[in-house]
Amino acid sequence: MTAINQYIELFKATREAIDAHSAGALNALRPKALEALEGARMPVKGDEDYEVTDLEEVYAPDYGVNVNRIDLGVNPAEAFHCDVPNLSTCLYFLANDAFFAARNSDKNLPEGVIVKSLRRAAVENADIVEKYYGQIASLDCRPTALNTLLAQDGLLLYVPKGVVVEKPIQLVNILNSATPLMAVRRLLIVLEDDAQARMLVCDHTQNKQTDYLNTQVVEIFAGKRAVFDYYDIEDSSDSTHRVSNIYIRQQEASNLMVDGITLTNGFTRNNYVVDLDGDRTELHLLGMAMASGRRHVDNHTAVNHRHKYGTTSELFKYVLDDQAVGSFSGLIKVFPGADKTEAYQSNKNVCASPEARMYSKPQLIIDCDDVKCSHGSSIGQIDQNALFYMQSRGIPEHEARLMLMQAFMNDVIAGVRLESLKDRLRHLVETHILGGSSSCQDCAGACPTTKKD
Amino acid sequence: MLEIKNLHAAIDGKEILKGINLTVRPGEVHAIMGPNGSGKSTLSSVLTGHPAFTVTEGEVTFYGKNLLELSAEDRSHEGLFLSFQYPVEIPGVSMVNFMRAALNAKRKYYNQEPLSASDFLKLMREKRAIVQLDNKLASRSVNEGFSGGEKKRNEIFQMAVLEPRLSILDETDSGLDIDALRIVAEGVNKLKTENNATIVITHYQRLLDYIKPDIVHVLYKGRIVKTAGPELALELEERGYDWIKEEVDNAK
Numbered sequence: 001m002t003a004i005n006q007y008i009e010l011f012k013a014t015r016e017a018i019d020a021h022s023a024g025a026l027n028a029l030r031p032k033a034l035e036a037l038e039g040a041r042m043p044v045k046g047d048e049d050y051e052v053t054d055l056e057e058v059y060a061p062d063y064g065v066n067v068n069r070i071d072l073g074v075n076p077a078e079a080f081h082c083d084v085p086n087l088s089t090c091l092y093f094l095a096n097d098a099f100f101a102a103r104n105s106d107k108n109l110p111e112g113v114i115v116k117s118l119r120r121a122a123v124e125n126a127d128i129v130e131k132y133y134g135q136i137a138s139l140d141c142r143p144t145a146l147n148t149l150l151a152q153d154g155l156l157l158y159v160p161k162g163v164v165v166e167k168p169i170q171l172v173n174i175l176n177s178a179t180p181l182m183a184v185r186r187l188l189i190v191l192e193d194d195a196q197a198r199m200l201v202c203d204h205t206q207n208k209q210t211d212y213l214n215t216q217v218v219e220i221f222a223g224k225r226a227v228f229d230y231y232d233i234e235d236s237s238d239s240t241h242r243v244s245n246i247y248i249r250q251q252e253a254s255n256l257m258v259d260g261i262t263l264t265n266g267f268t269r270n271n272y273v274v275d276l277d278g279d280r281t282e283l284h285l286l287g288m289a290m291a292s293g294r295r296h297v298d299n300h301t302a303v304n305h306r307h308k309y310g311t312t313s314e315l316f317k318y319v320l321d322d323q324a325v326g327s328f329s330g331l332i333k334v335f336p337g338a339d340k341t342e343a344y345q346s347n348k349n350v351c352a353s354p355e356a357r358m359y360s361k362p363q364l365i366i367d368c369d370d371v372k373c374s375h376g377s378s379i380g381q382i383d384q385n386a387l388f389y390m391q392s393r394g395i396p397e398h399e400a401r402l403m404l405m406q407a408f409m410n411d412v413i414a415g416v417r418l419e420s421l422k423d424r425l426r427h428l429v430e431t432h433i434l435g436g437s438s439s440c441q442d443c444a445g446a447c448p449t450t451k452k453d
Numbered sequence: 454m455l456e457i458k459n460l461h462a463a464i465d466g467k468e469i470l471k472g473i474n475l476t477v478r479p480g481e482v483h484a485i486m487g488p489n490g491s492g493k494s495t496l497s498s499v500l501t502g503h504p505a506f507t508v509t510e511g512e513v514t515f516y517g518k519n520l521l522e523l524s525a526e527d528r529s530h531e532g533l534f535l536s537f538q539y540p541v542e543i544p545g546v547s548m549v550n551f552m553r554a555a556l557n558a559k560r561k562y563y564n565q566e567p568l569s570a571s572d573f574l575k576l577m578r579e580k581r582a583i584v585q586l587d588n589k590l591a592s593r594s595v596n597e598g599f600s601g602g603e604k605k606r607n608e609i610f611q612m613a614v615l616e617p618r619l620s621i622l623d624e625t626d627s628g629l630d631i632d633a634l635r636i637v638a639e640g641v642n643k644l645k646t647e648n649n650a651t652i653v654i655t656h657y658q659r660l661l662d663y664i665k666p667d668i669v670h671v672l673y674k675g676r677i678v679k680t681a682g683p684e685l686a687l688e689l690e691e692r693g694y695d696w697i698k699e700e701v702d703n704a705k
Contacts, residue, residue: 383541383543384504385541386541386542386543388503388504388525388541389537389540389541389543389595390543390546390551390554390555391502391524391525391526391529392501392502392525392526392528392529392534392535392537393529393551393555393611393615394526394529394530394555394556394558394559394562394615395526395551395554395555395558396524396526396558397524397525397526399554399558400554403546403550403551403554404543404545404546406545406546407543407544407545407546407594408545409545410544410545411545
């Protein structure tokens with residue numbers, strides 16, 4: 001029996017409850033997802049782009065899914081409000097996969113902007129959800145299909161034409177359960193033409209003893225000339241498995257920053273699929289991972305240039321310590337007719353210990369003549385000359401190594417377009433590296449969620 | 454303060470230093486000259502604890518302590534300083550953080566509290582003035598994008614901050630124009646006291662016009678083959694090293 005089968009059985013046994021506690025477009029897509037999953041298996045080690053990651057294993061345990069939407073006693077919105085002075089945001093929560101808005105979180109939103117429970121939106125804003133839901137999330141990807149089969153809630157962000165949302169929108173995903181749990185989270189983000197917004201998503205695990213399978217599918221639609229920043233920070237636990245699939249469609253002259261940051265994790269697989277669906281698009285795709293212990297971080301990216309004058313700059317950096325395993329596979333594909341494309345992909349890694357392992361596969365496929373593209377990858381150690389130079393000035397070896405690891409991440413942090421987040425990230429990387437401990441209090445989002453711990 | 458006895462050192466199994474003897478006392482300025490490949494830079498690397506070199510024989514004491522047993526950072530704390538021939542660029546580590554880490558590590562070694570932010574900045578300002586180092590370099594990454602002259606001035610700036618008891622200047626004159634050379638040398642002279650000492654490693658007499666040595670040594674094939682007063686440097690400038698090489702090679 002494959003890992004998928006147990007969830008198909010779960011679906012068939014509880015379908016009424018699943019539908020009853022969800023709505024509209026979410027329910028409408030389930031049959032298609034089921035079709036895609038019947039007889040299928042999750043990717044296993046050795047499949048294309050799964051060189052070191054075995055999702056069959058990850059999905060194999062019998063995780064509970066909260067199909068009846070039982071209140072697990074986590075209501076972050078009532079307990080907390082975000083009052084951090086230098087990162088003022090409109091704050092929302094998904095506790096496991098149930099939506100909560102913080103008090104007054106909507107009051108700073110411009111008129112017409114919608115941030116709400118996806119389940120509610122499927123009823124109240126059915127036209128939007130029906131138009132976009134599931135349109136770019138590929139059911140050929142099994143984890144995406146499984147998410148589509150089971151997803152009951154999540155978040156809708158909708159920014160109407162020409163509207164600029166000044167305040168960053170912050171979503172805090174909290175995992176908290178006494179028994180092994182699969183969170184099935186779904187985000188739908190739509191920016192109409194000329195709209196602008198920034199979103200910060202933080203994953204936190206509160207009850208760290210429990211095993212979690214933290215799954216998400218994110219669909220981002222950026223209209224013409226839209227500008228959107230999406231920062232996705234994972235600060236979870238050793239026993240958290242995260243499988244994330246982010247799909248992006250960019251229309252003409254839109255400008256996106258997508259930044260995936262893995263600070264603390266157990267097992268992580270992030271997929272980024274970007275379709276550049278118009279001329280003069282601009283994409284910044286950044287990633288950064290710091291892993292120690294026996295942690296596993298795997299990022300996969302696929303960027304498709306189908307139109308003229310598109311630019312992509314992609315940079316992923318890893319620092320791996322102890323027996324940590326990192327993997328990066330990235331593909332930039334330039335289709336015929338995508339003249340004047342400029343696409344750069346880079347993956348740079350440091351293995352700070354002899355037992356850390358990094359696997360890197362940068363790929364570029366160009367079916368067009370008039371382009372500027374490059375790709376590259378490097379795996380190295382801490383620079384011994386720099387280390388000795390610092391020691392000779394009295395900086396102890398341990399501290400010098402940490403400073404160098406932190407310095408290595410500097411250009412990824414420098415790429416962040418949200419100033420307050422940049423400072424917090426620097427601070428966070430520093431405390432994270434120096435202390436090695438994970439603390440939400442030091443988190444980039446700095447929402448006081450840990451008070452509940 | 455520094456006592457080197459019969460020091461032998463090797464890199465990758467190849468012996469470079471073949472029995473160095475040298476004594477340095479407080480207040481002295483020593484010059485170590487010699488042709489390329491004679492072991493000058495190796496000596497400075499071994500003294501400061503570069504991990505690539507292995508000491509195969511001999512001993513080095515610094516104020517009575519066995520220097521060779523100390524880590525590179527503890528040698529620094531004990532008051533040893535090397536001005537690198539090729540200062541290392543460290544992208545992503547700002548000069549400010551670098552110096553703060555270095556200074557506070559030393560203070561910790563002597564059980565002192567870390568400097569307050571304002572005292573630290575004041576100290577940086579004072580020390581920068583000694584080598585006329587631009588303030589804007591302080592916010593940049595260590596040595597990154599610095600010109601040759603700025604890198605060397607930055608070395609002397611670090612020396613000023615750390616106040617070593619023994620400084621080794623490894624070809625600090627290389628890559629410097631005449632103005633930068635003067636600024637660097639003046640900086641070194643300003644830091645000179647009767648309690649500290651300097652070893653100047655150089656090919657040329659030029660630097661010694663500015664930093665006057667008390668004793669000049671010639672290093673050749675891993676040994677000190679000649680020791681004399683400052684006049685030796687002038688003679689080398691005039692006659693080159695060939696006559697010394699001949700003397701040594703014929704003596705065998």
